[in-house]
Amino acid sequence: MDSWIMSAIALQVAQQIGAEHVVPWESLDPTLQAQRQIAAPNVAAIAYPPTLEALRDLVAYAHHHRWAMLPMGQGTKLHWGPPLQGEAIAISTAKLNQVIDHAAGDLTVTAQAGVKLADLQQQLAQSRQFLAIAPHYSASATLGGIVATADTGSLRQRYGGVRDMLIGISFVRADGQVAKAGGRVVKNVAGYDLMKLMTGAYGTLGILTQMTFRLYPLPETSETVVLVGDSAAIATVLHQIRQSSLSPVALDVLSPSYVSALGLGQGTGLVARFQSIPVSVSQQMAQVTALAQAAGLSSDRFQNQDDVSLWQRLQEKWDGAAAASAIACKIGVLPAHGVASLDAIAQMWPASLGLIHAGSGLGWLSGEIDSITATGMTQVRSHCVAHGGFLSLLSAPPSWTGLDRWGYAGNALPQMQAIKAQFDPHHLLNPGRFVGGL
Numbered sequence: 001m002d003s004w005i006m007s008a009i010a011l012q013v014a015q016q017i018g019a020e021h022v023v024p025w026e027s028l029d030p031t032l033q034a035q036r037q038i039a040a041p042n043v044a045a046i047a048y049p050p051t052l053e054a055l056r057d058l059v060a061y062a063h064h065h066r067w068a069m070l071p072m073g074q075g076t077k078l079h080w081g082p083p084l085q086g087e088a089i090a091i092s093t094a095k096l097n098q099v100i101d102h103a104a105g106d107l108t109v110t111a112q113a114g115v116k117l118a119d120l121q122q123q124l125a126q127s128r129q130f131l132a133i134a135p136h137y138s139a140s141a142t143l144g145g146i147v148a149t150a151d152t153g154s155l156r157q158r159y160g161g162v163r164d165m166l167i168g169i170s171f172v173r174a175d176g177q178v179a180k181a182g183g184r185v186v187k188n189v190a191g192y193d194l195m196k197l198m199t200g201a202y203g204t205l206g207i208l209t210q211m212t213f214r215l216y217p218l219p220e221t222s223e224t225v226v227l228v229g230d231s232a233a234i235a236t237v238l239h240q241i242r243q244s245s246l247s248p249v250a251l252d253v254l255s256p257s258y259v260s261a262l263g264l265g266q267g268t269g270l271v272a273r274f275q276s277i278p279v280s281v282s283q284q285m286a287q288v289t290a291l292a293q294a295a296g297l298s299s300d301r302f303q304n305q306d307d308v309s310l311w312q313r314l315q316e317k318w319d320g321a322a323a324a325s326a327i328a329c330k331i332g333v334l335p336a337h338g339v340a341s342l343d344a345i346a347q348m349w350p351a352s353l354g355l356i357h358a359g360s361g362l363g364w365l366s367g368e369i370d371s372i373t374a375t376g377m378t379q380v381r382s383h384c385v386a387h388g389g390f391l392s393l394l395s396a397p398p399s400w401t402g403l404d405r406w407g408y409a410g411n412a413l414p415q416m417q418a419i420k421a422q423f424d425p426h427h428l429l430n431p432g433r434f435v436g437g438l
Contacts, residue, residue: 009067010045013089016058021048021095034325035078036090038395039433040070046090052178052209055096059207060176062089068431069174071203073114073142077149080328080394081202081433082405088431093144096209099123110168110212113144129215132159134250134311136319136364144208150200154273154311157359158249159216163199168212171198171205174424182212197419203430204438205423219249219275224307225288227272228265229297235339237291238270238358246284248272252314253363255342255354261317265298268339270358271314273307318353318366327377327396328366332389335361341387348372348380361389374400381407406435 014022024045025036036043049055062069068088072078075092097114104127111120117131118139124130134153135146145151147169152161159165168182181194198205227237234253241251254262254269272288274281285301292299302310333341338356342363345354351371356363365380372380377400381391385407393405413436420427420438432438 009087009089012061012065013045013047013058016061017047017049017054021050021054022046023048032075032078035075038083038398039078039081040084040088040090042087043070043084043090046072046075046092048092048095050095052096052172055091055093055207055209056172056176056178058091058176059172059174062091063175063426063428066426066428068428069207071144071148071207071430073145074116074140076137076141077145077151077394080149081430083398084431084433091207093207093209094142097142100210102127104129107215107217108167108212109215110210111143112210113142113147113208115143117141117143117146124215125218128218130218131213132165132216133162134315136315138315143211147199147208147211148201148203153315154250154252154271154357156357156362157251158247158275163196165213166195166199166211167214168210169195169198169208170210172207172209174206174426174429178209179206202434204420204434205429207429221278221281222273222275222307223281223285224250224271224273224302224310225285225292226264226300226302226310227270227288227292227297228259228300229267229295231268231339231343233295233297234268234270237288237295237297238339240291241272241288242358244287246272246287247274247276248284249275250311251358253338253342253356253358255346255352257346257351258317258353258355261353262313264300268342270297271310273311314355318355318364326366326369327372328394329364329377329380330362330392330394331356331365331384332360332362332391333384334388335359337361337387338363341383341389344383345380348376348383365391369397374403377403385409408435 022045025033049058070084070088070090072090072092074094093113096112098112100110102109121130132155134155135141135151147162150162170180173179250273252271256268259265259269274284289299338358338361342354342356349372352365352367354365384391391407
């Protein structure tokens with residue numbers, strides 16, 4: 001689209017919410033500029049509505065003019081998904097960043113979508129509580145972006161996914177109307193299906209504005225043990241852990257390249273984290289260490305700040321490798337095939353950093369842009385599908401135009417299209433960036 005038309009749209013947006021709340025792309029930091037170039041090259045500026053009312057009015061105005069909208073928070077995952085074709089306005093909820101209510105006695109918190117998870121965790125820690133999710137880019141990721149992408153992280157092993165912690169939600173529909181579901185009480189299940197729909201919908205059904213989550217007490221002690229060695233031995237120990245009374249809060253399998261990149265040794269890795277009272281953690285760590293010794297695996301124990309630093313490094317290493325200029329995938333296989341699948345993928349894509357959550361079979365792959373071809377990626381996807389799973393290509397080289405990013409092969413697409421038609425009949429919200437071109 002011609003730049004003068006883009007400027008005219010940006011000007012109209014500025015008139016709606018104030019010029020001080022509209023930021024040209026060239027004024028943003030280089031990382032976000034790079035993500036924009038991939039996600040929506042025809043977007044000239046980001047609008048930052050300062051209030052819910054301003055957001056509602058802006059969305060209604062865009063709906064009236066049939067402008068496509070690119071919802072975002074801080075933009076940490078803006079590059080996830082295929083590029084948005086044509087002109088659009090980017091709408092950020094970053095200024096909707098207030099914690100509305102922390103009911104410490106009920107273990108719930110209500111906050112706006114633009115609140116950064118890291119900031120919320122600091123506030124909750126004052127009451128010895130936390131939100132049990134560990135998403136990518138956790139230092140800057142917002143609650144809205146985390147829910148929109150259903151990005152839970154390794155704590156899924158103990159606490160479940162984002163959907164399991166979400167008990168209330170508010171969002172702005174494509175026509176500018178505000179909708180709500182659920183409430184601020186854990187036992188309230190009204191609107192349960194609507195919350196499920198919005199979680200992981202990548203902003204295609206509405207722009208999230210406020211969420212209520214269930215919380216958990218901060219554990220007294222946290223320790224991690226890392227086992228490294230032959231993949232068959234790792235699979236054996238993993239099976240033994242599953243069959244035992246051990247209760248890790250995180251249990252992840254790492255590819256050999258990931259283990260090597262972190263300086264943890266050579267071979268396949270198994271990372272088990274335990275959080276509880278000190279005596280329980282100590283006993284469980286001892287049991288896992290004994291299992292590792294019997295299987296001929298090396299084991300390293302991480303306590304106190306070393307434990308915290310290890311998990312930061314695990315996340316930062318993947319996040320850095322999965323930057324906007326690289327390849328990033330979300331995968332899934334049957335949990336029983338997790339170790340074998342990482343083994344097989346390592347053969348097809350040796351340079352990839354791979355991780356699978358042992359309890360769910362969900363995982364992540366990332367690598368440099370020239371580390372695998374589109375044909376090779378098709379083979380990796382075929383392996384995942386053959387083992388009861390999937391591969392979603394979140395970020396990919398622009399030249400891979402013939403490879404479907406989502407690779408969805410299920411039978412629910414007609415239902416998804418019908419839901420999209422009800423929520424957003426003009427296809428204005430994040431159009432073409434989700435499954436089946438939704």
